[in-house]
Amino acid sequence: MLTLLAAPALAGDRLALVVGNSAYGAVSPLANPSSDARLIGEALEALDFKVTLLIDASQNDMRRGISQFGRELRDAGPEATGLFYYAGHGVQSFGTNYLLPVDVALNDAADLDLVAVEAQSVLRQMYSARNKTNIVILDACRNNPFTNIPDFNDNGLAEMQAPTGTFLAYATAPGGVALDGTGDNSPFTQSLASQMSTPGLKVEQVFKNVRVEVIEKTEGQQTPWDASSLTNDFVFAEEEPMTPEQLQELQLWRSVQASGDPVQIMLFLRGYPEGSYAQEARSLLSVLMERELSDPAPPDPVPVAKGPDAAEQAMFEAAQADASAVAYQAYLDAFPQGVFAEIATQELAAIRLKNGTDPIGEGVTPPKEEPAAAAPIGADTRDENITFTTVLSSDQAAISGRSIADLIKMSPLYPPVDGLPEEYWKDKTCSNCHQWTQDRLCTQANSYLSLNMQRSLDKKHPFGGAMKQNLKTWAAGGCR
Numbered sequence: 001m002l003t004l005l006a007a008p009a010l011a012g013d014r015l016a017l018v019v020g021n022s023a024y025g026a027v028s029p030l031a032n033p034s035s036d037a038r039l040i041g042e043a044l045e046a047l048d049f050k051v052t053l054l055i056d057a058s059q060n061d062m063r064r065g066i067s068q069f070g071r072e073l074r075d076a077g078p079e080a081t082g083l084f085y086y087a088g089h090g091v092q093s094f095g096t097n098y099l100l101p102v103d104v105a106l107n108d109a110a111d112l113d114l115v116a117v118e119a120q121s122v123l124r125q126m127y128s129a130r131n132k133t134n135i136v137i138l139d140a141c142r143n144n145p146f147t148n149i150p151d152f153n154d155n156g157l158a159e160m161q162a163p164t165g166t167f168l169a170y171a172t173a174p175g176g177v178a179l180d181g182t183g184d185n186s187p188f189t190q191s192l193a194s195q196m197s198t199p200g201l202k203v204e205q206v207f208k209n210v211r212v213e214v215i216e217k218t219e220g221q222q223t224p225w226d227a228s229s230l231t232n233d234f235v236f237a238e239e240e241p242m243t244p245e246q247l248q249e250l251q252l253w254r255s256v257q258a259s260g261d262p263v264q265i266m267l268f269l270r271g272y273p274e275g276s277y278a279q280e281a282r283s284l285l286s287v288l289m290e291r292e293l294s295d296p297a298p299p300d301p302v303p304v305a306k307g308p309d310a311a312e313q314a315m316f317e318a319a320q321a322d323a324s325a326v327a328y329q330a331y332l333d334a335f336p337q338g339v340f341a342e343i344a345t346q347e348l349a350a351i352r353l354k355n356g357t358d359p360i361g362e363g364v365t366p367p368k369e370e371p372a373a374a375a376p377i378g379a380d381t382r383d384e385n386i387t388f389t390t391v392l393s394s395d396q397a398a399i400s401g402r403s404i405a406d407l408i409k410m411s412p413l414y415p416p417v418d419g420l421p422e423e424y425w426k427d428k429t430c431s432n433c434h435q436w437t438q439d440r441l442c443t444q445a446n447s448y449l450s451l452n453m454q455r456s457l458d459k460k461h462p463f464g465g466a467m468k469q470n471l472k473t474w475a476a477g478g479c480r
Helices: 033-046 059-076 109-115 120-129 187-195 203-217 244-259 262-271 278-294 310-322 325-334 341-355 438-447 451-458 465-476
Strands: 002-004 014-020 050-055 081-087 090-093 096-099 133-139 166-170 225-228
Touching: 014 033, 014 059, 033 050, 033 081, 033 133, 033 187, 050 059, 059 081, 059 120, 081 120, 090 109, 096 109, 120 133, 133 187, 166 203, 187 203, 203 225, 244 262, 244 278, 262 278, 262 310, 310 325, 310 341, 310 438, 325 341, 438 465
Parallel strands: 014 050, 014 081, 081 133, 133 166
Antiparallel strands: 002 050, 090 096, 166 225
């Protein structure tokens, strides 16, 4: 029976012929090929293939289907992709592979080519189209249904030679036997339908993953096989393009990851606590902290960081929060070769383009410094003229009576990153992670002067919000 499945594919782009034969008459029927073919057909339709589905096809149905498939592939042009999938009985004789229609009947091995369909005929049709990419998938060779016929001693399928631009995949190694499976689908097809829907996965990696899964599911009884003469990359499912925000997060994570610096990873997690790379960042941080705690050697006095230092990170985050030309220009003046220089330059150009040629940006009000005496109501600041060594007054006992210089040598009150195990921060000092100097701390403190950074003053800090309020007042007075 011939059934056409309508697909929303772009005309001529991707064409597939899918065949599943289960209801054999003269030889042993098979449980899964028809459901395997339906599963693959649905998966391919979802991937923008125009699918022709043949279920329980006779020899005439198969020959007509293969011929029509070749004509459609030739009409589609050289940029088209052709895919042929077959599930059912398959045998080899004298090194030639044959696919068996459901009406096959055979008494003598010499008549095989008269009652079956030669697999090479599919490759000939594909080759005639001269298109760049063709994929042939054979989930056959489940067993030899002609064991009672002399001269039929070969097991499985033989390895075929394919023209350039073809990917050949077999459910099992040449000469091996594939399992039909105990469920609705064979192990090979079930894994294939799942793997080829993975965005961005090249066809070679798809079948490598399938091979690993099938070997595991069959406990080593079946090893899928493939051979390729492809000359270009092919993916079944395209990856979604990244948004500017996702690209920025990825670029920052790559920089932080390359640095191997726990401080940079902590700062990244503060900025992206639920981001795409948060779990990976937490895992890396745990490894680095565990290594640091177990290493008997003292840390280098001046660590060389490949990524941004804390001052650069803080200034860039402040520029992002302020989102003004002034803030991005200030970052570029301070770090012309910084990790985020390219991003800052692009943002600055976009702001200037939007607001005209004024380098500050028409309609953009530069952030104004607030005098220390104008601290928000409820702030713990009690001294308008805070210096680096001024004794602070605060409702928080851990802050009151100590200077900023004292605090940065103390142990944190809260974890620097939510979920960080206590052994990595409890009873440690800030100097375990930060190489604080007065100048570097001043750079971070100045970020709290931005009007758009006011909301961050109440966010959790290893010393609480009071520490940020005092740092802000200190920066407003010139970081003396």
